[in-house]
């Protein structure tokens with residue numbers, strides 16, 4: 001494939017282990033080049049090092065080489081926070097260890113994965129020094145680990161064999177949607193249908209290109225043998241009027257959802273990119289419930305605006321300005337909005353009456369789900385910008401209609 005696939009579309013594989021377990025050497029073995037700084041001095045990796053590559057037959061992957069556990073230095077706690085973030089977003093977790101010093105840190109990590117129901121692969125590295133005993137292997141298996149590899153990352157003669165075993169284990173552990181192509185919109189219509197996409201080109205649109213959700217939707221529909229017409233919102237009516245047959249589906253950016261619904265005859269199904277992505281990368285029923293809790297907000301409630309990446313906020317920024325304005329107008333309540341960007345999620349999540357998340361186009365499904373799961377676990381409703389906009393515009397039921405049978 002290519003080196004330009006965004007991180008959110010790559011299988012994210014996080015490498016964990018104690019300091020000096022050989023994580024960086026293992027990554028270099030897979031990458032076939034010097035990616036991480038390796039040295040026999042414990043704790044060489046401080047921040048997570050990311051390496052994007054193509055790993056056939058899986059496709060584009062992103063390795064995250066995390067700081068080692070058991071770092072007793074002053075910066076250790078900070079490094080572990082970054083490792084925790086990688087743990088939340090990783091699709092596949094790989095724990096590197098050695099038979100020579102397998103111990104409590106290994107056990108604690110593997111039990112945590114088991115408690116969190118996270119699938120993990122264990123790699124016993126440096127087998128030239130020591131092989132794991134049968135008891136040790138049984139202990140690892142008792143933690144629910146079925147995929148255990150034994151290798152020496154520095155053994156170049158065994159490189160191909162070791163990489164092949166690693167890929168086999170990855171294929172077993174990768175989420176199903178990496179192995180099977182999960183449709184974005186193509187399953188909502190019959191093959192050879194005509195679908196109209198409405199994409200506003202405003203000051204928030206990136207210069208010279210369409211944004212990723214639009215590009216992915218076009219590709220998905222083409223993969224399902226559909227015909228796609230892409231229009232700006234002001235041309236939509238005219239295109240619709242000139243069609244011999246009505247389109248099978250209309251999909252719009254949430255910011256123009258009210259206009260789109262008012263111009264779309266009742267018999268034409270319509271929805272938004274936000275809802276498509278909520279289904280693909282999140283939990284559509286839960287996010288729908290979250291959207292309806294906007295009706296119950298009270299004066300003084302705190303709302304978290306969570307953005308999946310940091311970006312330069314423009315005038316009338318959607319998260320900082322437009323959404324708070326819409327929700328205040330719709331509810332008539334005196335509400336407080338806090339904004340968090342990037343991989344950060346606040347520790348005081350329980351203080352919030354609602355989490356309003358962006359579309360999360362830069363996050364992979366695992367990270368989106370872990371944010372949703374954390375909010376659900378703490379009993380904090382969560383929805384996304386697009387669904388909140390559709391609710392405040394009085395059209396949420398209409399744009400959810402194409403998914404009725406699935407909810």
Ligand code: SF4
Nearest residue numbers: 308309358359361362
């Ligand atoms: S803020 Fe969210 S929706 Fe916007 S670009 Fe970043 S991840 Fe994508």
